[in-house]
Amino acid sequence: MPALSIRNVVKRYGAAEVIRSLSFDVSPGEFIVFVGPSGCGKSTLLRMIAGLEDFQAGEVAIDGRVVNGLAPWQRDIAMVFQDYALYPHMSVAANIGFSLKMAGIDRKAVAAKVDRVAQVLQIGHLLDRKPKALSGGQRQRVAIGRAMVRDPKIFLFDEPLSNLDAKLRVDMRAEIKQLHQRLGATMIYVTHDQVEAMTLADRIVVLKEGRIEQIGTPSELYRAPASRFVASFIGSPAMNFVPVEVADGAITLPGGERIPTPSAHAGRASFGIRPEHLSLGGDGPALRGTISLVEPLGADTLVTIASGEERVLARLPGDVAPVPGEVVALTFDPGRGALFSVEGRRV
Template identity: 60%
Template structure:
């Protein structure tokens, strides 16, 4: 049962500022995903919450109490590391119980807690094994178990699934989400994978260059990205972005004219998600297809516009469209047109 508040958190490594003021209030039991490209400061932010990095300025409050100066163990947190960080010479049970042993719990109490967590994670038969005798997924579970037995106020995950294969990743993703929901523990989860972010988060923070570009629910971010960066980072394949000029008759993108729902004038950036495009013989967008990627449920079409800009469309179903420079006319619903300020990249309308 815990809330986490970040109040204008900054981090400086020497002269370089890597976190440029992040504020966030995490409600009790919420699952927050911090997502961004590598080097955006997402891991640093998490490590500051964990107490593994000092906070240059700003205040961190866990359960309303200032935690800036607290040691990790006094913050009532548990962390799952990217490489699991299991102690190689200890058995699974010892790994899971180590924190409790340090806390001075009696032996039988530790054993009971470890057994309980092992049951939850289906690790019962592996308790006597050493980490090197486990598969990647099992190690991941042990790392989870180590976090669970301590019954912390906050779980911190630092890209915990990045070392697993694709199939296992999907499975563990579900398991982690399920477990967190069952336990009702507040969680902060760092990932660079936008699919993980979309599927797991109650709310997500899209980070870029030390700043939070957007904080919101996954669908919020998808439907109303507040910056160009968030718009392009979330969603796969990435949003098409084209420079345009707003006018009374519509948005002029090169020689195409798109509807202008918010009647915005002047230079803007237009964002169109590939999956929002649909074939329409009368459509304003002319796409010359260079490459088609049939995925089964949908087909990705990569090509260029008449103006020469690269453009991607994702159409439902399998299309018999060849690679050989087919010309395709596409249209988009006015409510699916995203507009951003050309200079600042902020959302318009």
């Protein structure tokens, strides 16, 4: 039985459809990440699962039980909010134990559970402090502790790391991942950061304009993006796209070079190739142009070549030292490329 099952849910604000008939299942213990640009509906979807927001059609089921009409506290879920949403007037211990207190659990049992959670998260020494006296990372831990203490069926995370600085974000990301491995709980995580999505997720749900663009494991999304949108959203630096003509099982590159393709598509199309799959001076088909920019990163060097209006970025090994102005050929393995129709679908 799926831990969470979404069936044809629709949400409208007046005439605007924010979630357009969306369906998917989440298996028990899975770490699912919703990712997409702002306004894609990922937060709304999470809030619908949480029971914070109503929707017009469809069904949300947790552990096989339809929860459409249930209040948030009846759904056996916990949520970590973007701004932590710690109660400023309560101590850390009171914050963590609040839901248990509301559920009528006796004081001793609450204290014991709070202590156990605090131990796991290493915040035992902070229990008497007020949220104001905590650092960003500590607040984050308290917020997670507040969710953990309830042993929920599903953890929901709404962009929990977006307010932390870059270094702390990386640390907390690792901690959340470890926590998932340790608890084995089902987690649903919303972010706009594809790196977070890639590193955390068992499966990623890419959303665009209220629709699912693709669901898959990080490597599926990376290797076989279903659309140009997914291809450009996943991976950094982003995939290169060059305009091509396709006819009779062959792609004609801008330079006139033809490479065979299994695609039956005909006409104009986009050929996508990731920067890390381009190399300098190898065999195979090539994209040619003048080097316009060289950005050494140490381990790698990013090289941009220009050919007319087109720009192509390549991630090359750090030991090559190309010079701007040089005319070069960036070769690639045709099997690594992806072909997209003008509408953005994979063909």
